[in-house]
Amino acid sequence: MADFELDCRGLVCPEPVIRTKRALAEGKKSLKITVDNETARDNVSRFARTSGCAVDVSEIEGGFVLSVTKAGAAADESVAVKADEKRARRSGSVILVTADEIGKGERELGTTLMKSFLYACVEADEVPATMIFMNSGVRLVTENDETITHLKTLEDRGVDIIACGTCLDYYSLKERLAAGRVGNMYEIQTTLIGADNLVAL
Numbered sequence: 395m396a397d398f399e400l401d402c403r404g405l406v407c408p409e410p411v412i413r414t415k416r417a418l419a420e421g422k423k424s425l426k427i428t429v430d431n432e433t434a435r436d437n438v439s440r441f442a443r444t445s446g447c448a449v450d451v452s453e454i455e456g457g458f459v460l461s462v463t464k465a466g467a468a469a470d471e472s473v474a475v476k477a478d479e480k481r482a483r484r485s486g487s488v489i490l491v492t493a494d495e496i497g498k499g500e501r502e503l504g505t506t507l508m509k510s511f512l513y514a515c516v517e518a519d520e521v522p523a524t525m526i527f528m529n530s531g532v533r534l535v536t537e538n539d540e541t542i543t544h545l546k547t548l549e550d551r552g553v554d555i556i557a558c559g560t561c562l563d564y565y566s567l568k569e570r571l572a573a574g575r576v577g578n579m580y581e582i583q584t585t586l587i588g589a590d591n592l593v594a595l
Contacts, residue, residue, distance in 0.1 A: 435458045446465045487592075512545065523589075558577060
């Protein structure tokens with residue numbers, strides 16, 4: 395029996411994650427969280443697991459129920475160390491891509507510039523720690539074979555490729571994600587704030 399229940403149906407990203415974070419910060423040991431879409435299910439599950447919790451997901455009519463149980467102190471410490479290591483790996487340059495083209499003008503030129511930029515990133519001696527794709531930028535990780543190839547190469551070199559889950563849902567592209575992983579707005583915000591150097595395209 396959960397000692398705290400959260401009804402997150404109808405809430406948009408990142409509110410379900412934020413409410414889960416608050417409940418855990420208040421010392422709740424077990425949570426029953428109800429969501430009404432796959433994006434919220436995945437975002438809350440990912441956050442809870444990286445926070446040292448066990449997560450069990452069951453499907454119900456119109457949504458999902460997540461049973462979140464906080465681990466013991468030793469596990470919490472281990473997860474905290476891993477989280478610190480993850481943050482350390484993410485420090486450095488972060489590139490935020492908010493469109494599938496660079497600049498405003500002729501679209502053909504803008505898309506060509508974006509392909510060239512990503513190719514230049516592949517060929518560079520140093521790569522960014524993280525690249526975040528939002529708005530129409532998510533097309534670069536789902537629809538364009540050439541940019542997907544570049545991004546997979548960057549991923550192989552250790553770049554964390556994050557695609558906004560809300561944006562993927564908006565464009566109905568979530569099932570076509572071909573490079574990187576799905577992220578939520580809470581994770582994106584903390585990554586941007588923690589960047590040593592931020593480049594926005």
